[in-house]
Amino acid sequence: MCRIGAIKSKVPFHPSKALYLMLPQQEGHDNSGFAMTMQDLAGRFTPYKDKPLLSLACTQKGAKLVEDYMETNNFLPVHEWIPKVKQQPGLDIKAMPYYIFRNYDYPEHYGNATKAAKEELLLNTRLALRAILGKNEEGYAYSFWPDVLTLKEIGDPRDIATYFHLWDDNGDMMARNIVVQCRQNTNYDIVRYAAHPFFLQGYTLCANGENTFYTKNKEYQKSLHRGYIGFESDSQNFLYTLHYVLHELKWPIKYYKHIITPLPFEEIKSRPDCAELTAIRQSLGHLEINGPNTIIAMLPDGNIMTCCDSKKLRPVVVGGDDTTMAISSEVCGINTILPDRSRENDIYPNEREIVVINDRLEVERWKQ
Amino acid sequence: METVKMQDMTVTDLPWKIEYQPDRCTMCGSCVAACSFDAIEAAMERRSITVSTGYQPSPTQKHMATPVIKQKSRLGNVCVGCGMCEKVCPNKAIRPVRNTDSRYNLLARNGGNTIKRGGRTNLNADRTLDRIIVGRISQMTDPSLDSVRHTFDILAPFGRVLPPNELPFASDGHSLKLTHATPPVKWIYPVIFSDMSIGALSTRAWEAIALATAYLNEKHNLPIRMCSGEGGMPVKLLESEQLKYMIIQIASGHFGWNRIIKAMPRMKVDPAGILIKIGQGAKPGDGGLLPAAKVAEHVQAIRGVPKADLMSPPNHQGLYSIEESVQKMFMSMNAAFKFRVPVAIKCAASATSVSVYNNLLRDPYKICGGFFIDGIQGGTGAANEISLDHTGHPVVSKARECYLAAVKQGRQGQIPLWAGGGIGMTGNAAADAFKIICLGANGVFIGKLLIQLCGCIGNEHGRCNSCSTGKCPTGICTQDPRLVKRLDVDKAAQNIVEYMLALDSEMRKLMAPIGNSSLPVGRSDALVTTDKAIADKLGIQYVC
Ligand code: SF4
Ligand code: SF4
Numbered sequence: 001m002c003r004i005g006a007i008k009s010k011v012p013f014h015p016s017k018a019l020y021l022m023l024p025q026q027e028g029h030d031n032s033g034f035a036m037t038m039q040d041l042a043g044r045f046t047p048y049k050d051k052p053l054l055s056l057a058c059t060q061k062g063a064k065l066v067e068d069y070m071e072t073n074n075f076l077p078v079h080e081w082i083p084k085v086k087q088q089p090g091l092d093i094k095a096m097p098y099y100i101f102r103n104y105d106y107p108e109h110y111g112n113a114t115k116a117a118k119e120e121l122l123l124n125t126r127l128a129l130r131a132i133l134g135k136n137e138e139g140y141a142y143s144f145w146p147d148v149l150t151l152k153e154i155g156d157p158r159d160i161a162t163y164f165h166l167w168d169d170n171g172d173m174m175a176r177n178i179v180v181q182c183r184q185n186t187n188y189d190i191v192r193y194a195a196h197p198f199f200l201q202g203y204t205l206c207a208n209g210e211n212t213f214y215t216k217n218k219e220y221q222k223s224l225h226r227g228y229i230g231f232e233s234d235s236q237n238f239l240y241t242l243h244y245v246l247h248e249l250k251w252p253i254k255y256y257k258h259i260i261t262p263l264p265f266e267e268i269k270s271r272p273d274c275a276e277l278t279a280i281r282q283s284l285g286h287l288e289i290n291g292p293n294t295i296i297a298m299l300p301d302g303n304i305m306t307c308c309d310s311k312k313l314r315p316v317v318v319g320g321d322d323t324t325m326a327i328s329s330e331v332c333g334i335n336t337i338l339p340d341r342s343r344e345n346d347i348y349p350n351e352r353e354i355v356v357i358n359d360r361l362e363v364e365r366w367k368q
Numbered sequence: 369m370e371t372v373k374m375q376d377m378t379v380t381d382l383p384w385k386i387e388y389q390p391d392r393c394t395m396c397g398s399c400v401a402a403c404s405f406d407a408i409e410a411a412m413e414r415r416s417i418t419v420s421t422g423y424q425p426s427p428t429q430k431h432m433a434t435p436v437i438k439q440k441s442r443l444g445n446v447c448v449g450c451g452m453c454e455k456v457c458p459n460k461a462i463r464p465v466r467n468t469d470s471r472y473n474l475l476a477r478n479g480g481n482t483i484k485r486g487g488r489t490n491l492n493a494d495r496t497l498d499r500i501i502v503g504r505i506s507q508m509t510d511p512s513l514d515s516v517r518h519t520f521d522i523l524a525p526f527g528r529v530l531p532p533n534e535l536p537f538a539s540d541g542h543s544l545k546l547t548h549a550t551p552p553v554k555w556i557y558p559v560i561f562s563d564m565s566i567g568a569l570s571t572r573a574w575e576a577i578a579l580a581t582a583y584l585n586e587k588h589n590l591p592i593r594m595c596s597g598e599g600g601m602p603v604k605l606l607e608s609e610q611l612k613y614m615i616i617q618i619a620s621g622h623f624g625w626n627r628i629i630k631a632m633p634r635m636k637v638d639p640a641g642i643l644i645k646i647g648q649g650a651k652p653g654d655g656g657l658l659p660a661a662k663v664a665e666h667v668q669a670i671r672g673v674p675k676a677d678l679m680s681p682p683n684h685q686g687l688y689s690i691e692e693s694v695q696k697m698f699m700s701m702n703a704a705f706k707f708r709v710p711v712a713i714k715c716a717a718s719a720t721s722v723s724v725y726n727n728l729l730r731d732p733y734k735i736c737g738g739f740f741i742d743g744i745q746g747g748t749g750a751a752n753e754i755s756l757d758h759t760g761h762p763v764v765s766k767a768r769e770c771y772l773a774a775v776k777q778g779r780q781g782q783i784p785l786w787a788g789g790g791i792g793m794t795g796n797a798a799a800d801a802f803k804i805i806c807l808g809a810n811g812v813f814i815g816k817l818l819i820q821l822c823g824c825i826g827n828e829h830g831r832c833n834s835c836s837t838g839k840c841p842t843g844i845c846t847q848d849p850r851l852v853k854r855l856d857v858d859k860a861a862q863n864i865v866e867y868m869l870a871l872d873s874e875m876r877k878l879m880a881p882i883g884n885s886s887l888p889v890g891r892s893d894a895l896v897t898t899d900k901a902i903a904d905k906l907g908i909q910y911v912c
Contacts, residue, residue: 209509209510210509210510212504212506212510212882212883212884212891213891214893215890215891215892215893216888216889216890216891219775219780219890220775220778220780222778223775223776223777223778224778244532248533249532249533250539251537251539251544252539252541252542252543252544254542254543255544262886264519264521264885265521265523265555273543275546276537276543276544276545276546278553278555279530279535279537279546279550280532280535280544282525282529282553282555282781283529283530283531283532283535283781284532285525285529285781285889286780286781286889286890288886290883290884290885290886291506291510291883292509292510292511310885311885313511
């Protein structure tokens, strides 16, 4: 089983906090990987918040392929951070030769492009890079988005942190939002892409659990959007549905729950919004997600959210103070990073609920 | 004595031979009276018997004329192995035995007649579904459910489902509101009582099924729907509340529609749906046939026809393309009920089913509310044996192909797929339904199983299958009032109700281990097969 977490703070914090959130929960994960997506960056990335940031793990050849592609497609690099790694014997990490985090300027002819057009360009570019790198396994393009950084690696999270100097909180690599997971997938082969969180056009998601509707979800999602690819993990379905509902259909977030865990027909019948809920259930039946799971997601606007399956078979807790809120599989993680919060305010979301935390750290709860 | 001709038939030429024990027989005559085929008769035979009547044995040989029961060896009175004689004989003196030396196939076409019989295939009893196993069992990470305590949503759509991006929603940022109506969709039990007409069935058998339907809905909250079959229904039912459980069929013969249309203004409720029948799996391309023998007075009244052979053409005459027929029929049917009643279409499974389904999926008016495909093992009525045994198409791969064709276009679920034809043939309809639903169907329809629950003793090995003769020994598909009386309506309805309740529990027993609260439509990953060819064809896991 996975353990997942997210931290949202009014003040930028260092990824070590995410590690402190996750490590106490290690009985629930197997220390086989570490992955995180940071959003609303600070530190060295502050001047480049509006420039799309490419997060890459690759070989030397892969780095060259990416450079060539970006150049041909008129992306100008404006800032680059190649983490200096700590090569220390005995570290449990299956590292890639290069980790590149590079901000680009949009191609010149995108100067007056709409936000939507830019979003499409960024997605297309990442998909193209992924295809190029995938051919001979020359690398992985995790995200290409303004103000978003993704790091994923196989190995023991502690060692991965040592390797990337993630324990050293020197103000260099900071963010206001982080979604994190400590584990490689078990359902399928170990593939870097399969490690949560998953990212698509500003939507970040990780999940703890199982999706028994994987085949059915995948078959449907494949035709819905060109960005719905890979399917290295059954949890990718959750992200794609989130993206589909919010980004494509532009429906309010509370309907996400009605799609992945629709109410029983009997219950729908007695609701005043019966017609709408019925229409949603029947049209989106193939996006229903069955199985025990908990989801933590981050939206393009920086809001973080959580919800769980209709039977509430996986744990999750929300807690925090005026400056920082965290969502986590287990409360021990939050206790470690926020020991002084008032614990009686902790929320244990139930099975028919979506909990959203916005930028003012207000908690909104929607009963399904 | 007449001259014996070499070509004369003997009972050894017939498919069933009567095994008779004269020493047990008391000549009560029950068997002769029970045999609706007039296959046996009381006759006199000259017998030689040894008798001893005195105080001491002094056997003497006696020759006397003794009454016996004799099987007729005439083609018009062939024993069909129904076993009614055995059932009624108080002394177990008589029973039919299958005759492996039968020459019936050579003899039965005399006079240039084709062989006609009840609608079941006698050659193609091999079923793919029996080689598929529910193999994905949830255990630790995705726990299985408790089939007894968990609540399950066992419902399937009937009606046109819009793709999500076409739902007429207005959003105020917090909530969605439907701005205008969407095509009607009814969520019903995933097992429909298939279309068997009054005419094909006796009124009592039809009534038994209708009764079971209402009972299941009203007492057990199981939203089962029943399809009328071609030929309409009693006006009383059309004008009753129970019409909401009925799917009215319009087939190529359009029989009975006059009365349905006339009843419309007096209908209290809408029917559950309309089913336009193009073809059926048992005899694709052969149309429907109601032999004159079964066109009794009430059938003439319901259908508005004289006593004559009633043939439904194999297609809806006068329409030349899928698009055209669909548009015309659907527009008029939808319009008739003001677009409140879903309209579905039923075709025989065939090599072209997928093309038809594709066509329907792309129909810009979004008018088709269901695609029913009927496989080779379906059918209950009367047909030519040549059609029954040598035409048709298994339904499983076709249902799967249709689903996958929809998947390719991202339109799965938009036209609910219903599969039938042999569902429950081995007696376990829940397993069949579950597996075909995992392969992509939304639900199944069953027919033959229902008449078997009413008491039909026919089978796929040539037993009885006399539905075409008007002499159904169990009173199920005959209009002969003497035979119809044999059917106990309440008992028949009760059997159906009990079977469906068991089926419902069995569905839960199958949904629970795969961890599903709702129907596993398209969950092909839940299935495995030990047959490589089936695995490849259906895209499910091969195991050994
Ligand atoms: S088995 Fe049926 S058809 Fe044959 S003799 Fe007996 S009652 Fe008649
Ligand atoms: S018992 Fe009646 S319904 Fe059954 S096969 Fe014989 S004739 Fe047909």
